[in-house]
Amino acid sequence: MVTRFASTRIVLKQGDITREKVDAIVNAANSHMRGGGGVDGAIHRAGGPAILEDCKRVVPDGTSLAPGKVVMTTAGQLPARVVIHTVGPVWAGGSQGEDETLALCYINCLHLAASAGLKTLAFPAISTGVYGYPFDLACSLALHVIREFCRVHPAVIEEVRLIYFNQADHQAAKTHLSALNSE
Numbered sequence: 764m765v766t767r768f769a770s771t772r773i774v775l776k777q778g779d780i781t782r783e784k785v786d787a788i789v790n791a792a793n794s795h796m797r798g799g800g801g802v803d804g805a806i807h808r809a810g811g812p813a814i815l816e817d818c819k820r821v822v823p824d825g826t827s828l829a830p831g832k833v834v835m836t837t838a839g840q841l842p843a844r845v846v847i848h849t850v851g852p853v854w855a856g857g858s859q860g861e862d863e864t865l866a867l868c869y870i871n872c873l874h875l876a877a878s879a880g881l882k883t884l885a886f887p888a889i890s891t892g893v894y895g896y897p898f899d900l901a902c903s904l905a906l907h908v909i910r911e912f913c914r915v916h917p918a919v920i921e922e923v924r925l926i927y928f929n930q931a932d933h934q935a936a937k938t939h940l941s942a943l944n945s946e
């Protein structure tokens with residue numbers, strides 16, 4: 764499914780984000796930034812050891828990346844040019860600021876990409892796997908935040924791809940986007 768938020772092209776698709784040929788793919792990392800499971804594991808496996816080496820440089824041993832924050836590394840052997848790593852919130856019922864933190868993940872990724880002159884960006888559904896954020900809440904929030912960024916900063920990012928690993932998530936996301944477009 765393809766639409767536009769202001770002048771930015773929005774593409775929803777099912778797939779493996781490691782295969783996306785964009786300026787930046789986003790990783791749903793953890794605070795240690797030493798790899799993990801889910802999309803994080805897939806990115807490190809497909810990109811090779813150069814990504815971990817760069818993670819150690821940007822988040823040295825003894826430090827950590829707080830939820831909502833972002834850092835950029837090489838994409839190693841991936842088709843993307845760089846990886847933007849962010850740490851999503853762990854779902855704890857919704858009263859622990861999870862929505863603000865998840866919104867920050869998206870906003871900070873978009874701002875970092877914009878400031879680096881990156882034009883095309885692909886996101887996974889941050890926090891909706893191991894971190895347990897209910898998919899529909901996370902998906903709707905992500906779409907609202909991205910739309911607002913594109914409205915306030917037109918012509919900065921050319922294309923945002925939202926990559927869903929499974930078909931059910933992709934279908935649900937299309938329903939959310941249709942609802943948003945008819946608001």
Ligand code: AR6
Pocket residue numbers: 778779780781791792793798799800801802803804805851887888889890891892893894895896926927928929932
């Ligand atoms: N491409 C696109 N999406 C994917 C892929 C892929 N290759 N693999 C999984 N997903 P998760 P989180 C989807 O668990 O919830 C890691 O261990 C998946 O279906 O990867 O933010 C980190 O190191 C789900 O919809 O990230 C952290 O410790 C979405 O990506 C922790 O998990 C996010 O699921 C982060 O948990």
